[in-house]
Amino acid sequence: MKARIFNPRGGVKPDSHKKESSESPIRHVPLPPRLAVLLIQGSQGSARTIVTVGDRVLKGQCIGEAEGADGTAIHAPTSGTVTEIGYYPMAHPSGLSSQAIVIEPDGEERWITYEPLDPATADRDELILRIQASGIVGMGGAVFPSHLKARSNIKTMIINGAECEPWITCDDRLMRERAANVVTGSAILALLTGARQTLIGIEDNKPEAIAAMRAAVRNMEPVTRKCPGAGKMNVVAVPTRYPTGERKQLIQVLTGVKIPPNERVTKYGTQCFNVATAHAVCRALLHGEPMVSRIVTVTGNVERPGNYEVLFGMSIADLLAFCGVKPDTTRVLMGGPMMGFALPSLDAPVIKGCNCLIAASNELFPPSAPEQPCIRCGDCVDVCPTGLQPFEMYWASRTKNLDSARRHHIFGCMECGCCAYVCPAHIPLVDYFRFARSEIRARDEEQKAADQARTRFEFRSLRLEREKSEKAARLAAKAAETRAKAAAGGNAALIADAVERARTQPPAQDNAEQDHQK
Template sequence: MSALQRLFKFHGGVKPAYNKEASTRLPIAVAPMPASLVIPLHQSIGGMPRPLVAAGEKVLKGQRIGGADGNVSSAIHASTSGTVVAVEMRLMPHTSGLSALCVVIEPDGRDEWIARQAFEFRSASPGQTRDFLRDAGVVGLGGAVFPSHLKLNAGKHGKLDTLVLNGAECEPFITCDDVLMRERAEAIVNGAVIMREILSAERVLIGIEDNKPEAIAAMDVAAAEANCKAGDAAIEVVSVPTRYPAGGAKQLIRVLTGIEVPHGERSTDYGVQCFNVGTAYAIYEAIALGQPLISRIVTVAGNVAQARNYEVLFGTSMKDLMALCAPLPDSDRIVMGGPMMGLLMPGDSVPVVKATNCILVGSQALFPPPPPEMPCIRCGDCAKVCPADLQPFEMYWFSRAKIFGKAQEYNLFDCIECGCCAYVCPSRIPLVDYYRFAKSEIWAREVEKEAADVARERYEFRLLREEREKQEKAAKLAAKTAAGREKAAAALAEAVKPAATPEEDAKKALIAAAMERAKAQKQEVHPENTADLTPEQQAEVAAIEARRAEIREMAKPHLRQDD
């Protein structure tokens, strides 16, 4: 750890009670194999993987059971060996209470791996490495579950200044990264070395909040070893001040490098990229050991007799996992994640997934219901703590009044929903709920607008088509009559052969010219706005045309004959 590392501050932030001690007293334990595993196919940002197995099939541990759907997606694997008993809709670990397609596996108890093989990333192209990681199901384990292979791209510059490893873990109660760093520092740093090579990064900064001295010490040792091996000092462990949300990717990048990556822009364009330490560990396991992502460390904390971290296979039900920690009788809710940003679970039957960093058991005593909401007095406390430098009370005002355009003008979509504003609000206004509401309304309106645009486009296209058909008919008719006239003229010419006058020649030439024109017109008719399009747009147009043709085909029986 360098004393010379200059740190920057991010605006705002809060210091809630951290409550991290309870779950760090004991080392990581491996959660026992459950009787059945319910593995959702959709566990990351991006496309939903296609199921690759069917009920009745035998699978091995680490076998791919969901194939990535396109590049913005990530594969899913069997967490253990056994039999697929169903591929069906099951309740998802999300507040909405919606169900999604899951592969249900009955373990055979042998826990038999597929053939594992390290991936020679040095001899592979960056594209091949990314494909490998996509198929190994590696996604961001900080909670956002963004497919990691998409971030392992040095961007337009081909190299990176700084690779940031996020070990800040700023949310109260959560300690999964803390214990991972304490116990498996070497693997994390090995992961960082691999990532650094892929990204051609100058240096690696590992940011850890200063309330985790054990983790910092362990990581320091591992980093020193790696630096010694490499003969440089590229990897540095940096202790950052404990202040929520220091573990937000953008906040940590700011603290460590002073760079602010604006909303909607790629951090690689600013020469920096940020990964969670758990992700670095997963990348190490995938590339060095050939093990796809099938488990993770999960903190079980809150209203339980013994809080602890477990290594849990994806698909294990939260109920089974919680039972290991003996939830107290007055428990009334399960939160996935921490108390600041965590999601309320619709029940305890939902499975542990890649996004599950913590299972927080709540009670009325631990998380008392908020007092009744008072009007906003514009005290500005929310603006003081906002790490995105927003004016939360203005966004609240416009969200509440449903003036969504104004809310957007006040940068609603820069809000990271960290909850600092609601945490300090003296009027106890659930501010983040208002922002979520406004965002979802805006999204819904955008979808509606898109649908309206498509409808309008269709209507315009229909007008265009009708016009074209009319012209075609007219051209055909013209051609027909022209041909008739020509025949008649020819017959006439036959009859009075020698009397071919110059007028008749002129007439013939005129007719021929008209026919030429009609032919040319027929060929020329096409919508003008498709004249110069990029290949992607052309592909899109082609796809849309294909869909339209399909729909027209389907609609044919229902249409009047003359349409």
Template sequence: MSSHSLQSVERMQLPLRAKRQSQSKSFWRRLLAIATPAQHSWHGGLKLRGYKQLSNSKPIAPVAIGQIQMAIPLERGRRCAQPCVQPGQYVRKGEVIGIGDGNTPWVHASTSGIVEQIGLAFAADSPEPVMAVILHADGLDEWGARPVLAPPKTPEALVERALQMGIVGLGGAGFPTGLKLAGAQQPDLLLINGAECEPFLTCDDRLMRERAEALIETADYLATLLGITQTRFGIETNKPEAIAAMRDASRQARTQVEICPLPARYPAGGQPLLIKGLSGRNLAPGSLPAEIGVLALNVATLYALGRAIFHAEPLISRVLTLTGACERPGNVEVPIGYPVSALRALAGADPEGQLTQVGGPMMGHSLPAPTAVISKTSSCLIFGAERYLPATEPEGSCIRCTRCIDVCPMELRPLDLYAAAERNDHATLQTLRLDACIECGSCSSTCPSHLPLRERFRQSKAELRR
């Protein structure tokens, strides 16, 4: 080989070597990012007793649907789908029973049966009755014709798919996912909330352990379709099996999805704190994650969205934790509209237990009526909750111990907010940034004088909105 040709080969090899070196560097960078994901701290928070062991070893089990009466809510907050079925009509699982108006998610039959009436019913998460399709299930659980639909190819088609498949935020807010995607404004960061920081809840933990591949596939699809450059799952360190399962799934799918352990500290899953913890970005009070380039979804919402994208399956069931004072705690996949009373029997709840808590002990509330049914945002039922929740104590006066300031994750001054709220001093409430309060209840649960701080703040926020 001539010296000329040797030089040519050398010239050809140099860029190749440089490319290999840069590939190798990026490989190590990626590996390091997975091993030591970015962590940004936030103030305060609480280390709570988790009670997760009551149900976290129980795999997700289906619920058998017999010939029972169900009530599938059409209404959530100010949004109500228009019923498109009549009393006496037979419907099959997955059929549309309520049509949205472009801002309202559609509603589907969660099993087969005969429509008895369109009327009011109690849903587990609403203090007031909501409009619902009352259905007498026939026990056959027969699917209707399922359309064969390819995954959406554009963001607009994805928004439409999410609305028509009835997808809403399953982490508690119930906001229509289609609207969230529509307002996403070209995000560069996708954050998936798998923190599940409330005590007792284990449904997201089980979802991540058992359906990790589907979650990674959906996150990867969203990132590609929306041009997102970074995807991170935030999971509290008290779920090591979920972290391992998600890491395995991400590795096997050869994605760049990062699985980031978060300190087990309540309320790590609160939206501003999750964003801060995983990215260092600050979500200003009253602003949306989209304004800082973030698309944030709960892990159960991501799963439901994946079923809609890849299987054209509407949101007709959800995973729910049954726990507390019961013989058979666990995690079950429940059709929407299923009666809580039937779940109570399934779990073998203590008949003496008076109080059923919906959601966790910090952000949840008591079941509004014994006849209530499961809605899309019901994540947990704690039976005999009076055994676990602190007894109501008489209110004292503020002793200015400042414990509430120490624990407030939003760095507010709850004692001063409370004093201003008691005076109905709206100007001071605004100056003290009441709008930044995420209603986590850390202050109330710490206050030695048992002041109902969070409840007062909720009330004042509603007054300010009015």
């Protein structure tokens, strides 16, 4: 069946630089002297440590259990001894540190055994629980807990093999070498989400991957054939264009459905999983292997660019050293050159979202020319995949006209960087947008706090006012009563009243009072 392609607006076509790393098979990296597995692998889903220093652990043994319903577990990447639970830098632009469990490998790579689950017979909740317990998160870089996505009910499932960022080839190699597992994992996800059709989108600059995936879909294993949705699985070659691999973009290319930035994909009956996530689901359910490693593209200014099967927790510096990073490397990017970030510290361990490491030199990534004034040429408008007006957002951000920035949908921007990529005035547009968004958020917070304080104050004033008036009313009533009595019976009545009050006072209290006076 020839699938229909819906061409979205905008986008750019940077030099792909895929060949540097895509032409050699996935290689294994020797066991490093120690592995530091971070308890926080992404912005969502953390784990709670369940081992102590000195514990012996097996490969795949759970060392951090999922924290709460959104949490994802972490596992020992190899067998060995827990030697330390301490703080390590995260692979994150902030440069913050997080707790990590450090394991010294014993070199034996002894696996713990988990029972495989048969997706055809096992309960849906059981399968989803296993996905959570296996620590599976979105492998495209967003690191969103997969069990949360697997729980959705959708019509069309998208499997993302687009890999639109330049330089990155880990999904390409994965699909070429392990297509059967990817397809099986996709079928299981289709079963869990109730999808009636599955579209696997791969950019047409990866013909080998497309061929391998098509063959895998044709020769699907019987176990997966039972999954509904697996029968309508289609590998679609999509035009090479950045940012087609962004999930809403890919959904648009494959289904024609345009999902606004502020709405969830499930509302439109779709959900998107990365091919590596599908692969991990297959390994976890059918082979009982939790996530302990991933394929990382190491490329750029290195002697041996390629794709490496890397255990989580290996230091990025060690990995780069193994790949022969060249001395004139100025910085290392994690992710692609369009949306990735420069690592603040190479001591950070490899995490689940680490799809690509690019050693950058000034030759490969020349520093940007100095910023010039915007001439409103509109190139940024032409390439914006969301249909925004980046230069209007830029003027608004620059002049701190935050209301105007918001009106121009600055929160609809996905920071794909197409605008900054084409800007002839070399304006770092995305930086301006990040700045304006943080300013708007800060202002909103401030506004909220001020509103709350005002409401509190107003209520307090109201309450004091009310109490005051109530008290005044009470006193006035009492005074009126006294006056009325005085008017009715003269002073004699008042005295009689006082005598009466004194007599009816409880004697015990009288005694206590007398005792006290003594």
